[in-house]
Amino acid sequence: xxxxxxxxxxxxxxxxxxxxxxxxxxxxxxxxxxxxxxxxxxxxxxxxxxxxxxxxxxxxxxxxxxxxxxxxxxxxxxxxxxxxxxxxxxxxxxxxxxxxxxxxxxxxxxxxxxxxxxxxxxxxxxxxxxxxxxxxxxxxxxxxxxxxxxxxxxxxxxxxxxxxxxxxxxxxxxxxxxxxxxxxxxxxxxxxxxxxxxxxxxxxxxxxxxxxxxxxxxxxxxxxxxxxxxxxxxxxxxxxxxxxxxxxxxxxxxxxxxxxxxxxxxxxxxxxxxxxxxxxxxxxxxxxxxxxxxxxxxxxxxxxxxxxxxxxxxxxxxxxxxxxxxxxxxxxxxxxxxxxxxxxxxxxxxxxxxxxxxxxxxxxxx
Amino acid sequence: xxxxxxxxxxxxxxxxxxxxxxxxxxxxxxxxxxxxxxxxxxxxxxxxxxxxxxxxxxxxxxxxxxxxxxxxxxxxxxxxxxxxxxxxxxxxxxxxxxxxxxxxxxxxxxxxxxxxxxxxxxxxxxxxxxxxxxxxxxxxxxxxxxxxxxxxxxxxxxxxxxxxxxxxxxxxxxxxxxxxxxxxxxxxxxxxxxxxxxxxxxxxxxxxxxxxxxxxxxxxxxxxxxxxxxxxxxxxxxxxxxxxxxxxxxxxxxxxxxxxxxxxxxxxxxxxxxxxxxxxxxxxxxxxxxxxxxxxxxxxxxxxxxxxxxxxxxxxxxxxxxxxxxxxxxxxxxxxxxxxxxxxxxxxxxxxxxxxxxxxxxxxxxxxxxxxxxxxxxxxxxxxxxxxxxxxxxxxxxxxxxxxxxxxxxxxxxxxxxxxxxxxxxxxxxxxxxxxxxxxxxxxxxxxxxxxxxxx
Numbered sequence: 001x002x003x004x005x006x007x008x009x010x011x012x013x014x015x016x017x018x019x020x021x022x023x024x025x026x027x028x029x030x031x032x033x034x035x036x037x038x039x040x041x042x043x044x045x046x047x048x049x050x051x052x053x054x055x056x057x058x059x060x061x062x063x064x065x066x067x068x069x070x071x072x073x074x075x076x077x078x079x080x081x082x083x084x085x086x087x088x089x090x091x092x093x094x095x096x097x098x099x100x101x102x103x104x105x106x107x108x109x110x111x112x113x114x115x116x117x118x119x120x121x122x123x124x125x126x127x128x129x130x131x132x133x134x135x136x137x138x139x140x141x142x143x144x145x146x147x148x149x150x151x152x153x154x155x156x157x158x159x160x161x162x163x164x165x166x167x168x169x170x171x172x173x174x175x176x177x178x179x180x181x182x183x184x185x186x187x188x189x190x191x192x193x194x195x196x197x198x199x200x201x202x203x204x205x206x207x208x209x210x211x212x213x214x215x216x217x218x219x220x221x222x223x224x225x226x227x228x229x230x231x232x233x234x235x236x237x238x239x240x241x242x243x244x245x246x247x248x249x250x251x252x253x254x255x256x257x258x259x260x261x262x263x264x265x266x267x268x269x270x271x272x273x274x275x276x277x278x279x280x281x282x283x284x285x286x287x288x289x290x291x292x293x294x295x296x297x298x299x300x301x302x303x304x305x306x307x308x309x310x311x312x313x314x315x316x317x318x319x320x321x322x323x324x325x326x327x328x329x330x331x332x333x334x335x336x337x338x339x340x341x342x343x344x345x346x347x348x349x350x351x352x353x354x355x356x357x358x359x360x361x362x363x364x365x366x
Numbered sequence: 367x368x369x370x371x372x373x374x375x376x377x378x379x380x381x382x383x384x385x386x387x388x389x390x391x392x393x394x395x396x397x398x399x400x401x402x403x404x405x406x407x408x409x410x411x412x413x414x415x416x417x418x419x420x421x422x423x424x425x426x427x428x429x430x431x432x433x434x435x436x437x438x439x440x441x442x443x444x445x446x447x448x449x450x451x452x453x454x455x456x457x458x459x460x461x462x463x464x465x466x467x468x469x470x471x472x473x474x475x476x477x478x479x480x481x482x483x484x485x486x487x488x489x490x491x492x493x494x495x496x497x498x499x500x501x502x503x504x505x506x507x508x509x510x511x512x513x514x515x516x517x518x519x520x521x522x523x524x525x526x527x528x529x530x531x532x533x534x535x536x537x538x539x540x541x542x543x544x545x546x547x548x549x550x551x552x553x554x555x556x557x558x559x560x561x562x563x564x565x566x567x568x569x570x571x572x573x574x575x576x577x578x579x580x581x582x583x584x585x586x587x588x589x590x591x592x593x594x595x596x597x598x599x600x601x602x603x604x605x606x607x608x609x610x611x612x613x614x615x616x617x618x619x620x621x622x623x624x625x626x627x628x629x630x631x632x633x634x635x636x637x638x639x640x641x642x643x644x645x646x647x648x649x650x651x652x653x654x655x656x657x658x659x660x661x662x663x664x665x666x667x668x669x670x671x672x673x674x675x676x677x678x679x680x681x682x683x684x685x686x687x688x689x690x691x692x693x694x695x696x697x698x699x700x701x702x703x704x705x706x707x708x709x710x711x712x713x714x715x716x717x718x719x720x721x722x723x724x725x726x727x728x729x730x731x732x733x734x735x736x737x738x739x740x741x742x743x744x745x746x747x748x749x750x751x752x753x754x755x756x757x758x759x760x761x762x763x764x765x766x767x768x769x770x771x772x773x774x775x776x777x778x779x780x781x782x783x784x785x786x787x788x789x790x791x792x793x794x795x796x797x798x799x800x801x802x803x804x805x806x807x808x809x810x811x812x813x814x815x816x817x818x819x820x821x822x
Contacts, residue, residue: 006645012722013646020637020697021652026674027690028659031667038669045673091399095392107808108400111407114804116751118770119793122777123410126786131420133409179380179387208422236406240399297663300753300770306778318665325669326758334669341666348661 032345038338044331056335066340068312069320073296073344075222076316077351080231081291084238085284091239092246093272109240117300124233124301125308128213139209147201151192158184214309224313230301238294242287249283250276285356292351296344317344414594414790417569417581429567436587438566443586447545452596453586455500456545461537463583465553466563468530471516475531478555480509482537483579485550500550503543510534530562547600548582566590594791601788602776604765612792614765615772618684619750620799622768625688626749627742633693634741635734638700639726643712656694668758675759682766686759687752696741703737704730740810747800769796 039056043049060066112120127133141148162180166173173180195201211225212218218225253276261271299318315323317340324337413419415430429435443453445461455461469475482501512532519528537549554577555561561568561578566585568578582589589596602611640646641653671690672681680686707730715725731738756768764775776792 008722009644010646013640013644013649016636016640016644016722016726017646017652018636020633020693023633023689024652024655024659024692024694027671028662028667028692029655031670031674032662034670034673035666091395095395105396105400108404110808111804112403114747114800115797116753116770116800118751118753118773119797122773122789122793123406125777126410126413126419126790127406129420129786131422133424136422136424177384177387178391179383182387182390236403240403243399293661293663297665299665303753303757304774304777306774318663321665322668322758325672337669341663341669345662345666348663352661 035338035341038334039342041335043334045334049334052335056339059336060339060343063336065312065315066320069315069317069340070343072223072227072315073298073317073347076227076231076298077292077295079223080234080238080295081288083231084235084242084291085287087235087239088242088246088287089280089284091243092250093276095243095247096250106244109244112237113241118304120233120237121301121304124229124236125214125305128229130210130212131208132213134213135209135211138211139205142209143205144196144202146203147192147195150195150201151188154191155184155188158187214305217310217313219313226305226309226313227316230298233301234295234298238291245283245287246280249280253279288355289352292355293348296348296351317347410790411794414787414794415591417593417787419786419790430591430593435566435590439585439590440587442565442584443589446539446549446584446586449586451586451588453582453584453589454545454547455503455537455539455549455584457539457541457543459537459539459584461549461584463535463537463551463565464532464563465535465561465565465578466530466532467555467559468517468528468562469559471527471529473558475514475529475559476556477509477511477533478553480507480535481552481554482507483550483552498544498546500546500548503540503546505538505540507538508536510536532563549584550579550581551583552577552579592791594787595795598776598788598792598795602772602792604763607765609765611764611767611772612795615767615769616796618766619769619796622684622687622752622756623746623749625684626691627745629688630691630693630696630741630745631738634696634700635731635738636726637697639704639730641697641701642704643709644722656697659692660694660698664754668754672758682760682762684760684766687749687755687768690755690759691749691752693745696744699741699744700734700737703734707733736810739807743803743807743810746803750800 038049040051040053041049042052042056129135159175159180162184163173163175163177166180213229214226216225220228223231257275257279258271261275266274297318298316299322302314302316302319303322305314311323321337321341321344324333324340326332409424412426412428412431413424416428439453440450442461442463444450446459447454447456448458465478467475467478482504484499484501486496510533512534514529514531516527516529519526553561554573557574557576560575561571564578564580566580566583569581570579571577572579582593585593599610599612603609604611604614637652641649641656675681675686675690680689711729711733712725715729716722720728751770752768753770753774756771757774760766760768760771764772767775773789773792773796777789
């Protein structure tokens, strides 16, 4: 290839990339640089910015609302990422079979993730009202608590009985054998239905469950109850989709690997630990990275709560930034907002990097 | 003996039994997850039809989904305005409505006091601009009383004689006034007699059962079932123009989504092609920057972007929302797609003297249909569902909002009391375009890991 052709290709490449580059530079690079500058200034969007050095960062450190926001964001990211990854993996492991009709399930499982966060959030806010379905469901659960516990115990008893019976007859059976499990489950369900018919294990509630989920200052563990409601909603929308990712990952593992492991006498757990898990690392990596990035920027759900929850119970880093830039009825504190935004950006990068480091060492171990 | 050696001794039948059982368990789990997902939406959808979505306990069977009521609503709508679907009360309207009261035989049944109240619909902004009341355009109503009908009530083996009577009320329109959307009605009767039947079940029972009230006795069948949906459109009005805000939110969302799709297609295909095929200075740096931009939350860059948009006087316009998005994810998809197609055809075209643009436009793009569809869908869905940028860049007037921000304003307007029938109906209506898109193009959405991952 001669010089002029090379030059032509370079020009063409630059021209092709130009529109996107302009947008990337104006709305990302320039914006990022300006955020860094703003974080060392005081600015209210109208007057001229004033240089104040690290004063904004010091103000952040002493702002109790920022501490809350940071804590909520971190806890939210860790809780949601862990729960959604774990649940998706468990469901996928339980469901790992080649099946017919997977397309239909895929369509259904994708459904929540295409809806707008506004519509989803409103539906969930409705569920979490004081008279909402969540509380009504909890009421039903607590009324049938006796029945459910009995059912669980009965299932374990039946399964163990079958297990012991087989062992006595010198027939091989794992405790968790699916066929016997299905038998125990069927018997349990029949017994539970009969019990419910006679009203055994069912008690009448004196008053309906009325937990205030949203407009409350109550804190459960690392997060306010309000944000726990958002956790539930996030998991609800993500787990089915992530489960499909895991299912695809599981089915790409060649059966011969498991056969080899079995020949060497590996137990189920050992197969999971040494064959399945390392092979799933790429999928897990994607799932966790997406989880961290997505959860740290969680904003829409908080904003859509509107006035229905006190600021202290719903604030996250992303919301703290927005709230400082456009405070309702106050003057914008762009310096504070920018400093907080940079903390958010750094946090995201650090978490992703940590995750990557841990992920890489996992794969090299095996 | 090791476990696997034991396992190999298990008879074939047992193995087959176990495989069948695990298949059943698998379907059970998938079905359970699907039921939880779809169940939640079904419940919310049902609730969006109800007058009170927060009723306790939650009923799965209620007036609006009872087919007998659809038939009645159909008839009433046709009598009222000739429109069996959406009802109303207009010229030549002639509506008959029946009420049946019952009382013990020794109590005299009296005629209920009927009123068409001048009630404003809902609590929204529409109440302020509501002008036409059914009460002003009814020429006369007649009330007729059918013969008393005796019947018996048995309580704990004791038989008491009762009687019931049906009153037929007939409303006629004055043939001059406009077509009115709804005719409210109240019927008051002494406590000693009970309303046992009516053409349509009453919307509310007030004053300890003495007053039965109907929101609308000429609903039409769709107007009856989708009353809340109609209310969202009619009650969210611009106080200055009287136009429906919900409709303008819909239009704005469409405009922004369309603009975003066009801009994304241009930017993403060109940049994707440059990154995939062309050697130019800064190629790698651009790619790294693109990856970083996908990781940094929008909340980090929005202040500067807000100021840029303000400085070029585009605040509160849809153009602002179209412009600010960075289409990194879509560039990535296009790049990967271009890399997956064979180079030879392009090289041949270039050797024949076609320029880079001609090759790209005439040869590469036509081969890229699947990727283009994917990117279009992603861009449309992302723009339609975007909440953050419209919230930041469009503050006023309310008619400039997009749907998600509009929903937030609906929610805040009805905040404390929480008119959940409106909010839920609005939420469901706002999802219709993406739902249609999902049904038409689901294989492009479902099979694309990046599209599913970069969901906002």
